[in-house]
Amino acid sequence: MTDTTALAADLETAVRAVPGVSTLYPTAPLLATIVGAVVDAITTRTVSPPLVSVSNGHAGLSVSARIGVADTKSAASVSRLVYDTIAANPAIRAAEPIDTISVTVASID
Amino acid sequence: MTPPNMPDATSDWYLSDNEPGHLDGHTIEELNDYLDRGRVPANLSIDTSPACQIALASLERLSSAMSSLLQDEADRADVRDDSWVTAIMDGIVRDARSGRDIPLEHPSPHARLFVTEGAVRGLVRAAGDTVANLIVGRCRLDGDLATPGAPITIAINASIYRGESIPALAEQLRQTVAAALSAHTELTIAAIDVTIQNIYLTRHDPEIGQDTP
Amino acid sequence: MFPANRGAAVPDSQIRALLEHADDRTLVERTVDGDIRAFEVLVRRHGPLMRAYATRILGSNDEADDVVQETFITAWAKLPTLENPALAKGWLMRIVSHKSIDRIRARRHHSSLDNLDVPAPDHHSPITAVEALSRSEALSQVLSELPTNQRRCWELKEFGDYSYAEIAEELDLPVSTIRGLLARARKTLIREMEAWR
Structure with a gap:
């Protein structure tokens, strides 16, 4: 059993360090939570969920990240670089089987 | 000296309970509806009555006063801090309009790589914003985005400033967008259609006094 | 690239x-x-x-x-x-x-509905005191002194661009009542506006 919380934090640091990654977005659908949270968005921002999500399914470990890419790098190559970085993480390599590693470019700017 | 309830054309309808007596048989309600209808179809009895014309003028004055009232209040409101805008904008998260996921190639069977449709639209806008004298509006991606290699048509609405050459700007926009798309995505672009939807009459002067290269 | x-x-x-x-x-x-x-x-x-x-x-x-x-x-x-x-x-x-x-x-x-909210301004200044104000300010004052229901109908019509039927629906009142309220509001506003003018 993998400690997904620690792993998520570890991966977040690694993904942020990938050249060309400008932002990490939460992976959960947000619109529903925004509407309730907006009025006191500023005060309630203390607790933030992990930005790289790691979950254990019957087919193995799934990792997903939503990233913003700086305009100066190719978004497609940055997404591959992020994939490679996640796949090369020692904890991921140890945590067989891997189901999927998803990387979604949500903004380019 | 006018006895009560006798029509008196010299006093004003709005001081009386007997509107028709002051308005040549019409009520102010009728006149108001007439005005709301744009005075069509023309009503000769109203149009030839001096009292009605005066009342219509009052109604129009009121209407014009009303239409500036709210704007005046908005303009007069304290210039407060920006927190109300911040509170709104903080709630609007950028990936709320991500649209479809467009796959990116990767040899690993575990890899699920995507760029969102929203990111691509943002890319198109940002590219378009580098073209001087043009503002990009809507951007649509038409085609099967889920299938790598499927032909995609990009449809862009844009506005330009009067006096600029539409074909030249459209071509410049096409080239800039095509370059950005090929740099960042793996889309197979069949066409970039540009629709000029508006021509601004006044020129925008950037506050920072330098031209876009 | x-x-x-x-x-x-x-x-x-x-x-x-x-x-x-x-x-x-x-x-x-x-x-x-x-x-x-x-x-x-x-x-x-x-x-x-x-x-x-x-x-x-x-x-x-x-x-x-x-x-x-x-x-x-x-x-x-x-x-x-x-x-x-x-x-x-x-x-x-x-x-x-x-x-x-x-x-x-x-x-x-x-x-x-009749006595709800929006306290009327405590200054019921006579219209003569209003002369120094701009037209908008004067009108705003007259508007604020209207009975609540009249004022609300009027504002929905003028600023919200509501039809009579839509106002009736919003306020849960019959259209005929809305007509009456608007007519009274209109008359008061015009009387005050003409007096001020």
């Missing part, structure tokens, strides 16, 4: 200036496509008028702020359903209206 003008992106301030110059239709289209900056320009462009309107309907600045915020959150979510993006302003005013009226309905649990 990367054309020179891609790397050197247009400065943020310049894009903002560009967007401030854009028409509503362009801003709405960009907002629908997910452009937050375009949305912010819409917020700044129409927010103050919406706030003035909500303040009129609700009689409270704080509540008006809440309503305007809620309106823009709704607008962000619903803008893709707006058929004619050029009509954004009226559409936003309509949402602000609905939300303001909803608040008033919520207050109704505590009071009857």
